[in-house]
Amino acid sequence: MTADGASVAYDRFVPGNGDHRGQGRHKYDPGAYGRGIAEDYDRLYRSIVDTEAAVDRLIALAGGGPVLEMGIGTGRLALPMHRRGLEVAGIEGSTEMVEVLRRKPGGEQVKVVVGDFADTRVPGDFSLVVLALHTIFGLPTPERQICCFANAARHLGRGGRFVVEARVVHASDFVDGQAVQSRFSGEDHVELQVQRFDPVSQRMRVSNIHLADGRPVRMNSFSNQYTTPRELDLMARMAGLLLAARWSDWEGGAFTGSSRRHVSVYEAMPDP
Structure with a gap:
């Protein structure tokens, strides 16, 4: 929906038809969010209380291997992981967000590719791919979210994991x-x-x-395209991934019917 309540139209996704990022009346721009908030982002969101717990959990899940963060932003998660010895790369839609990251200590050492994380490829295989803070919902259609899961799966090395953090709507x-x-x-x-x-x-x-x-x-x-946890699980299966764990927070709290968000860990399906 637009700010005035009008519906937003996107073209139907057809696999293999070239550019399918939403060519209706409102074309999807992966850099729009960051472009409008990059310089203020760290000040506005300095109160996110569980960043340290998220970094600890991600480091444990990575097992010492390389990490790819989709929607790396200004480096809230990536830079602490880099400082603690992990090789970290990222995909970011906004050059403005990347410029803020680059100005921070260690920011120049984190490889970032600018593009839509639903299909942008970063060279190499990764032990962990991360998509945090409800960023999956920024993709404009379920079809683009399906593409994102497939892209994450393509980046995973043997035994790799894809972690998604997202809110739960009640x-x-x-x-x-x-x-x-x-x-x-x-x-x-x-x-x-x-x-x-x-x-x-x-x-x-x-x-x-x-x-x-x-x-x-x-x-x-x-605008966001909300997707339920079970719908995300189906998208994962379409990409050859299975749910391995789901928590209500980064500290591993139990996920229940009243949980307000989820941290979901996906792994490759076992060979038949």
């Missing part, structure tokens, strides 16, 4: 298809998130409103 979160919640709050800042959700198409329009002491109001808006 019907009770919405009243007449809309919800407002606060998140990432601190002593001098808070983010309000306004969401409009269509349960039929599972399209979601999100506006994040950032309020900080002494700063002007900052808002960024974007």
Whole structure:
């Protein structure tokens, strides 16, 4: 949906038809989100509380092997993993986000390919491919999400794993298809998130409103294509991957019907 509630049209995906990234009235731009928020991203999202736990978990899952992060952004996860001795590469849709990463200590040593992580290829095989913080939903259609799983599988070496972190939508979160919640709050800042959700198409329009002491109001808006955990599992199977573990957080909490997000680990199907 657009900001005014109008539906967004994307072309039907046909395998092998060339450019299939959404050529309807609103063409998908993988760099749009980062382009609008790159310079403010680290300040706005410094309150993400479980980054250290995520890094610890990812290092354990990598087993010392190379890591590829899809949607690497400004390096929130990649740079700590690099500092702790892992070889890390990334795919990022926005050159602006990559420029911010490059300015940080160690940023020049992380190889990043700019492109759509649904089909951009990075040379080499990886022990771990990571897609964190609900980024899977940024792809505009289920078909593009299927492509993403296939792309992740292509990057995995023998015994490799694909890890997806994503939120879980509950019907009770919405009243007449809309919800407002606060998140990432601190002593001098808070983010309000306004969401409009269509349960039929599972399209979601999100506006994040950032309020900080002494700063002007900052808002960024974007569309998401929500996918349930079970739908993601089916996409994984289509790519030759099976669910190996699912937690409610990076510390390994049990995933239940009331969980608000999931961390899912996929591995290659065993040979027949």
